[in-house]
Amino acid sequence: MYKTIAFNGKFFGAGPTGVHKVAEQLIAATDALISEQAADDVDYALVVRNSVKVPSYRKIMCVQENPLARRMHRIIWEQCYLPLARRKDFILNLCNLGPLCHRDSATMIHDAQVYSAPDSYSLGFRLWYRFLFFFIGRRHRLIVTVSEFSRNELVRYGVASADKIVVVHNGCDHVLQVRPDDSKRAALGLAPKRYVLALANTQKHKNIGILLKAFAKPEMKDITLVLFGSAKQADFEEAGHAVPANVKFTGWVSDAELVGLMASAGALAFPSLTEGFGLPPLEAMALGCPVVAAPFGALPEVCGNAALYADPFDADAWSRQMITALDDCAVRQSLISTGRRQAGTFTWKQAARNLFDAVRAVTPAYPR
Template sequence: MRTIAFNGKFFGAAPTGVHRVAEQLVAATDALIAAHAGGDVDYALVVRDRVNVPRYRNIACIRESRWARRMHRIAWEQCYFPFARRRDFILNLCNLGPLLHRDSATMIHDAQVYSSPDSYSLPFRLWYKFQYFFIGKRHKIIFTVSEFSKRELVRYGIASADKIVVVHNGCDHVFQVRPDETLLAALKLTPERYVLALANTQRHKNIGVLLKAFADPALRDIELVLFGGATRADFESLGHVVPPNARFAGRVSDAQLVGLMQRAGALAFPSLTEGFGLPPLEAMALGCPVIAAPLGALPEVCGDAALYADPFSVPAWRAQILSALDDESARQSLIASGYGQAARFTWQSAARSLVESLRAVTGATR
């Protein structure tokens, strides 16, 4: 019987959007197997650390030896892991994977090391470009998360279009989280009178346009709440002027983020490029209006359920923020259309696309 081995290096690593997607896909695949038991393929999750892993019903968890755990993560992934699982089909969900193992599939979420190089350090760019060159040529399937990302991967020569399979993210995981609204009191926020955005200094996230917009007197009574790792000092060190109505929530838990989204006036997402853009869909699922830049995969993901603003126009962002918060008719229309748009993106559907593609390439019958 054939085994498909998930590369579980993301368990125990610092939380990122890519890691969240990987965890949800493994869980949804496990549920899908439970609904369609049988077939001639096994699934296994291979981890190298003593980390907490969810209890899966149909995916075996394989923990590597103590010797393997002492290896550097790159050496483990590139040398030990493909050797230890040499008879298996390896599935990598976090952009990179073992180059020596041809019987593999890898999910590359975007091509931003090419399209937005200023957002990454030189060593990071070189390592990812080196990996992408060989992964795109050697691995049997390249998964990605949007039609936009697929076009980008083809454009930059990472893989041919016939090798790339699009698996959209889901957003229904937010319904499994009990909201924690304690940050509203801690930050002295008034429900529906604040706008959420990422605290991220990467150039392509384009948070500077929001800082300028919230310096406008027209928005002086609305708070900009930035969640994530970047601090006020990080933005100021890059030359940004942080307005007095900006609040930094820091890193938040899933429960705190859901609590903030449910009571926000809007989520602002001014990115210059995105491979997918999961926070806007999460916000829509929770009844939070979304204002986004019409770039990257955001129009594909948000459809007609978001307001769009020129990413370089401060007046455009000011106007759309006021519309989302103060125009009750527009606000209710956004909330209703957001629910419908978010409902189209489920992890069950994502897992089904993933498994069907794997079945085709591995020859599994079910």
């Protein structure tokens, strides 16, 4: 019988990423879920390596390891110390990786892009992740992923068998709890509804280059492309892209600034060639921002009929669809209303419930 369900908190204290955001939201939603249930004889813990500030939880206790563990390299801590310290527990790993030697584990693998989009990652990164995925998929009791598309990809690339993988869609309702900050939009001089928002990411599969080509077209000269994130103009130019004059870069943005930008944007453009889930389009929909996406990866599964779609290799198609999203009032209102409904079906409470239903199935001692 498992004494404790332990969340692997290695990601706390690391730089913010989309995967880390998902893990934080799932842990918070799980805490709320188990707080509603009757008392049981299983404890819940979030095990972190560093003395970092973590949210306060009602039922999940935070365990910060001893000074020796804090000095360990992150990989050593996860692969050696964590499974030894938690050898009697069931470990939940929510950020792709987990300790190989701890069989009583469930690991959330968000996508198979180290296989399907190898050019987006360094050789060392690809080899390390493929090595770990190979053993995690075979040794851990449960593999969780975020879409049917990702499940099929993980099976296709031999990470795990289909009967071992459970889909737990992400939620997006966290953005509704964030108070918008319009300071970034004001600083960039952006007119509401006259700019398109997209990721500032040079990874090949994110395909932002097609947007740069679309915004170089004459019909787009009065619309601004706003790229949010860490990549700068020089990064895109070094990658061989020409950056038109009507493109602006925000640099790093806080959650509140991003919500402010999404709420005032004319549209969010998401031209990825593959995507394990695609959280930004749902976040935009929840905030009433129309979405133009590529019909690739999990995007059709996640966005449904609430987005406009464009061929990810056709710049003309992107310019047409973005102009439609901004200037066709009937289409725009339809996208906003259907987008809100679509986003409303993806909640963190439901994600937490699905996750723990899956955990119950592989841990019979877990109370029902």
